[in-house]
Amino acid sequence: MYSRVKSESSMGVNLSGLVKSRSINISDLRGKSVAMDAYNTIHQLLSAIRQPDGHLLVDDKGRVTSHLSGLLHKITSLTEVGIEPSFVFDGKPHKLKLRTIEERRKRRDKAVKEWELAINEGDIKKAFSKAQQTSRITAEISDSSEKLLRFLGIPVIHAIHDGEAQSAYMCLRGDVWASASQDFDSILFGAPKLVRNIAISGKKKILGKDKYRYIDVEAINTEECFAELGISREQLVDMCILIGTDFNPGISGIGPKKGLKLIKCYKNIENVLENLHVEIPEYQQIRDIFLSGPYVDNYNLEFEDVDYDGTINFLVEYGFSKDRVKLSLDRIEHSRKINRATKHQKLLDAWL
Secondary structure (H helix, E strand, O other): OOOOOOOOOOOOOOOOOOOEEEEEOOHHHHHOOEEEHHHHHHHHHHHHHOOOOOOEOOOOOOOHHHHHHHHHHHHHHHHHHHEEEEEEOOOOOHHHHHHHHHHHHHHHHHHHHHHHHHHHOOOHHHHHHHHHHHHHOOOHHHHHHHHHHOOOOOOEEEEEOOHHHHHHHHHHOOOOOEEOOOOHHHOOOOOOOEEOOOOOOOEEEOOOOOOOEEEEEEEHHHHHHHHOOOOHHHHHHHHHHHHOOOOOOOOOOHHHHHHHHHHHHHHHHHHHHHOOOOOOOOOOOOHHHHHHOOOOOOOOOOOOOHHHHHHHHHHHHOOOOOHHHHHHHHHHHHHHHHHHOOOOOOHHHHOO
């Protein structure tokens, strides 16, 4: 027996129980271009880079700097590995996503209260955990992130709606090797390859313990994924609409395994809805969002030279050490020279 809808889904569709990924070393991505979901990446950095009690890093004017510190470090490390990242920023949310955005705001507000309570009780471990759920990308955080990326010569693209959709589209066109995001929605949006954990991989200390855990980079080949599940991309989209996406609540009682069973049995969402005697009035519109865009075509993925003076002046304004910034920029420039020389040699070898 199925009721009309269930509660809103969280960020993207959770397909971790169905979609198989393989752990890779980040160095396996050397020479690869990756389109990164900017907001997804910034959220991860804001969640991870905090003081022990959960407060974000700020400058003497009270402006958040956690994301800037994280981006500088991440761009440096990715460049040294030989990865070519581009960052895709969200545009205006689709109207069907507004319900999910409101639900996230409510959860964030609840987490803020729980964080404050944990601090008052002196439970630092719990405070940090709750604080991680309060991350919010303000206009200032978004603008400063983009400015830093542009100073570093990193390609920046603005999506019409979801950055993840645009990243997947660029990957589908073959302009980048993979789409990078924590969400499985990249698969629904058509990315042939999805890379997860690229922004948070590595050795991480477990809060409150003298222990560490290692977060692997995960790679997913979507063609293999569809073959493993025995359905097409279009059927996966239909399945996820039944489960619930960022654009609709889904049908109560239908999770990933149930949804897969129903789609394999009835072939498409129309037949499922007819046999269950339920409705999702907007299902065709949601289908179109995942399968048809809209997308931006006139993007530029060329890297620019690092603006040393611009980057240093910008970050020093946020309280960064000039020497620390210059050291990172030197590492980026040195690595880019090596990467360009390696790429040139490969092209020369191929020609010969």
